Amino acid sequence: MEKNIKNLLKSKGSLAENEVKDLMSYYDIQTTKYKLVERVEDLKKINLLYPLALKVCSNKILHKTDVGGVKLNIQNYVELEKTFKIFKQKFPNEKFLIDQMEEKSVEIIIGLVQDPTFGLTIMVGIGGIYTELYNDVSFRIIPIDRYDAKEMIEEIKGKKLLEGFRNIKANKELVVDLLLKVSKIGDELKDNIDQMDLNPVFVYSDKICVVDAKLILK
Numbered sequence: 001m002e003k004n005i006k007n008l009l010k011s012k013g014s015l016a017e018n019e020v021k022d023l024m025s026y027y028d029i030q031t032t033k034y035k036l037v038e039r040v041e042d043l044k045k046i047n048l049l050y051p052l053a054l055k056v057c058s059n060k061i062l063h064k065t066d067v068g069g070v071k072l073n074i075q076n077y078v079e080l081e082k083t084f085k086i087f088k089q090k091f092p093n094e095k096f097l098i099d100q101m102e103e104k105s106v107e108i109i110i111g112l113v114q115d116p117t118f119g120l121t122i123m124v125g126i127g128g129i130y131t132e133l134y135n136d137v138s139f140r141i142i143p144i145d146r147y148d149a150k151e152m153i154e155e156i157k158g159k160k161l162l163e164g165f166r167n168i169k170a171n172k173e174l175v176v177d178l179l180l181k182v183s184k185i186g187d188e189l190k191d192n193i194d195q196m197d198l199n200p201v202f203v204y205s206d207k208i209c210v211v212d213a214k215l216i217l218k
């Protein structure tokens with residue numbers, strides 16, 4: 001395992017979003033393209049395509065939206081610089097993540113959760129704003145195999161969104177692959193992980209992309 005990933009796992013509590021996405025990349029899981037910045041001078045070096053999202057990036061701030069630490073759909077450099085200066089005043093001691101925004105698609109949530117009886121479990125459900133509304137999720141104890149992953153998807157009511165409902169293009173097999181990769185993370189790092197939350201994950205016909213990611217270590 002790479003040295004920087006090993007160092008991450010020595011932490012306790014929440015990781016910053018860039019650290020979680022670094023971990024995803026190590027396990028061959030696609031995330032948004034992103035840059036970590038600290039100063040306004042860094043903005044000219046980001047080399048990302050607009051529209052962009054700007055987020056406060058800190059292991060002390062788990063719910064960024066609740067503290068006004070997220071700005072989406074930034075269309076140009078002038079808007080980016082203006083927003084960054086506002087955020088820098090609001091969060092003077094923090095770093096910031098600039099994300100290249102992905103086109104919206106079917107949203108799912110995938111997570112790892114410590115169960116007091118069964119230990120670390122993996123979950124999948126329809127993501128975005130409907131996650132808490134419908135509570136449409138399926139769980140398994142890790143590790144899982146391909147049959148388990150397919151069965152989990154079959155159990156969620158929103159599975160039609162992954163099966164061409166109203167000509168929506170979303171590849172269910174890519175969700176199976178992602179579940180197996182997350183199960184591998186959970187199995188290899190079960191002594192480190194308290195919980196992990198990938199939400200939303202955008203599912204397309206030809207790829208899958210983790211847009212936001214949280215991870216809490218024991």
